[in-house]
Amino acid sequence: MSSWLNSSCPPLKGDRQEERPSTSPWLVPSRIINFNNKNWVSVPEEILKNHPEFLACWKGQQTLVFPDVPYHVAHVLLHYMHKREYRNVKVHGTYQESCAIDFSTAIFVYKIGIKYQLPELSRLAAERTRIYGDQIAFPEMTKRLSSPPFNNLELQGVLWSYLCSRITREGIVMSTESRAEIEKFMGSAMISILYQRIARLEREKKTLRETVNNLP
Structure with missing residues (x-):
């Protein structure tokens, strides 16, 4: 018998019996996520058990x-399922285009996290809503939120709070041209936010005046 058959050959890296x-x-019970009747993705139940809700x-x-x-x-959701991280897909385009898509993605992911009982994912998406939104x-944000698929989106929670804060900030420095452009694209939901924010500011000013007047 050849001597090379008797020589001890070190196993390949990662192929030792104790490492296998x-x-x-991969050959485990799985569940299917159907995205838009186009992408059917299998997710092992062992991974899903980390997200029981x-x-x-x-x-x-x-x-x-x-x-x-x-x-x-869909990518952000699946990546979070497997890695417990929020990671976007690379966007090809200008920096502004990238931020706009990442902002839109964060809004969608936030709502998915709320609806499907993924609170940590919602928190991560909420952080990115503010980061990318800023x-x-x-005017570009208003145009985007007043167009499909966002024109029928219920504005609430983190998105509502963020838009209120932006309206407050922008109201101080907004030019006449910007105001006209916003009014052109603003839907009823955005107008409602604007009016409610103005009403809230007026109430705060009134309360402040009353407090000052009552000082000794």
Whole structure:
């Protein structure tokens, strides 16, 4: 017998018996996420068990349908499922275009996190709503939020608070041209936010005046 058959050959890196999994991590029970009836993604139940409230959304079914979910949003959700991190897909375009898409993605992801019981994902998305939103000119943001798919979006929670803060900040420095452009694209929901914010500021001013007048 050849001597090379008797020589001890060191195993390849990562291929030692003690380094191998006892069972395949891929051949396990899984659930399906159906994005827009186009992308069917299998997610192992072991991963979903790390998100028990989200797993409960399947209600014993094999498939959970996500209609009208943009590609960038689906990526963020799946990456979070596996890595517990929020990571965007690279955007090709200008810096402003990248921020606008990342802002839109954060809004979608935030609402998914609320609806499907993923509070940590919602928190991460809320942070990015403010970060990316601050990089977008307010008229451009208004135009985007007044167009599909956002024109029917219920403005609440973090998005509502963020828009109120932006309206307050922009109201001080906004030019006549910017105001006219915003009014051109502003939908009823945005107008409602603006009027409510103005009313709140007026109440705060009134309270402040009354406090000052009552000082000894």
